[in-house]
Amino acid sequence: MDDADPTLHEAGELEALRRFLPLLPAGAVTELGPGDDAAVVRAPDGRFVVTTDTMLEGADFRLGWSSWHDLGWKAVATNLIDVAAMGASPTSLVVALAVASSTRVSALEAFASGLADAVAAMAPDCGVVGGDLGTAPHATVAVTAFGDLGGRAPVLRSGARPADAVWCVGGLGLAATGLRMLFAQAQDEAAVPVASAAERLRAGAGGRAVAAQLAPVTPIAAGALLAELGATAMLDVSDGLALDAARVARASGVRIALERAGVEAAAADALALGASLEAALHGGEDHALLFTLPAGTAPPVELAGHPVHRLGTVEPLAEGEPPGVTLDDGPVEPRGWDPYRASA
Numbered sequence: 001m002d003d004a005d006p007t008l009h010e011a012g013e014l015e016a017l018r019r020f021l022p023l024l025p026a027g028a029v030t031e032l033g034p035g036d037d038a039a040v041v042r043a044p045d046g047r048f049v050v051t052t053d054t055m056l057e058g059a060d061f062r063l064g065w066s067s068w069h070d071l072g073w074k075a076v077a078t079n080l081i082d083v084a085a086m087g088a089s090p091t092s093l094v095v096a097l098a099v100a101s102s103t104r105v106s107a108l109e110a111f112a113s114g115l116a117d118a119v120a121a122m123a124p125d126c127g128v129v130g131g132d133l134g135t136a137p138h139a140t141v142a143v144t145a146f147g148d149l150g151g152r153a154p155v156l157r158s159g160a161r162p163a164d165a166v167w168c169v170g171g172l173g174l175a176a177t178g179l180r181m182l183f184a185q186a187q188d189e190a191a192v193p194v195a196s197a198a199e200r201l202r203a204g205a206g207g208r209a210v211a212a213q214l215a216p217v218t219p220i221a222a223g224a225l226l227a228e229l230g231a232t233a234m235l236d237v238s239d240g241l242a243l244d245a246a247r248v249a250r251a252s253g254v255r256i257a258l259e260r261a262g263v264e265a266a267a268a269d270a271l272a273l274g275a276s277l278e279a280a281l282h283g284g285e286d287h288a289l290l291f292t293l294p295a296g297t298a299p300p301v302e303l304a305g306h307p308v309h310r311l312g313t314v315e316p317l318a319e320g321e322p323p324g325v326t327l328d329d330g331p332v333e334p335r336g337w338d339p340y341r342a343s344a
């Protein structure tokens with residue numbers, strides 16, 4: 001046994017928690033964090049926003065490509081952007097992690113540091129207030145995130161109105177480009193991930209794309225700012241622009257008319273790496289915020305450190321026309337990531 005770094009089986013849960021819990025961020029409105037049967041968190045607004053998501057080894061990540069730090073980071077980045085997409089500020093996270101008992105305690109510590117570093121970078125007032133540790137043959141991360149609306153109305157998918165402009169904050173297409181690179185260049189003939197190849201890709205010319213896939217930086221702080229600015233609809237682009245814009249179109253009963261020049265500008269980093277517009281339109285996991293604003297309202301050119309791009313306009317439906325998305329007037333198929341249909 002490695003005394004400094006035992007496996008979870010050797011260490012046991014109590015020792016694992018003793019090393020894991022002190023690494024977690026506390027949060028500004030936490031009254032009672034980890035350690036008792038449940039946490040106690042203030043809800044300054046009298047309501048709270050809540051969302052949950054799972055990340056499963058195999059379907060959502062591969063341990064040969066993602067470090068444990070990456071997994072903690074991505075769990076924060078992808079869950080808190082859902083809170084932000086409602087126009088809320090994240091307050092707290094509850095994080096359940098199940099891994100093989102042969103996993104080393106240092107892996108758990110790296111995961112906790114990933115959570116803490118991502119919170120510090122993207123949502124410094126948020127705390128990890130509780131969770132669960134367990135064992136499973138395939139690693140599973142289940143995260144529940146809470147947020148505060150600061151007295152504002154939530155920004156729904158259904159609020160887009162004809163003549164609104166369509167915008168996004170954050171880039172498009174990079175995460176899918178990174179995933180494509182990993183599948184093409186970081187697995188062996190038996191489709192087993194090759195960690196050294198993934199590391200080389202990450203350090204190479206397309207490293208930004210690989211990083212966007214494995215440890216994305218998402219515009220979390222932009223959500224509340226956009227709500228204050230008067231965003232009429234908002235969601236995070238997790239499954240691809242075409243599919244997620246179609247969700248806004250359907251919920252709002254409108255046509256989302258995208259302009260190629262705007263989408264290309266938002267996808268510039270991915271296009272510069274040789275990706276096609278397909279990655280921006282139909283690839284997932286960019287977690288940019290797609291939002292609509294009344295015609296007269298212009299957002300800043302940058303929000304929460306991410307560029308803002310105008311993608312098009314909201315148009316009324318013609319008589320009998322179903323809600324949908326167009327690109328320079330041609331129809332766009334609402335195709336994107338669907339966990340039940342993924343072949344990857």
Ligand SMILES: Nc1ncnc2c1ncn2[C@@H]1O[C@H](COP(=O)(O)OP(=O)(O)O)[C@@H](O)[C@H]1O
Pocket residue numbers: 053082238
């Ligand atoms: N098991 C479930 N029970 C209740 N609601 C669910 C369940 N699965 C999904 N939903 C709801 O369906 C909607 C769409 O889910 P999902 O596609 O995961 O959202 P998103 O892409 O924003 O993460 C969400 O409002 C989510 O809360």
Ligand SMILES: Cc1ncc(C[n+]2csc(CCOP(=O)(O)OP(=O)(O)O)c2C)c(N)n1
Pocket residue numbers: 053054058059060061062179238239283284285337339344
């Ligand atoms: C190993 C691996 N295979 C496939 C993918 C692709 N993938 C997994 S989840 C996802 C999109 C969003 O995930 P989901 O959990 O559906 O988020 P939600 O839409 O619920 O926010 C994509 C494109 C991946 N990231 N890693």
Ligand SMILES: [Mg+2]
Pocket residue numbers: 082085235236238
């Ligand atoms: Mg979402």
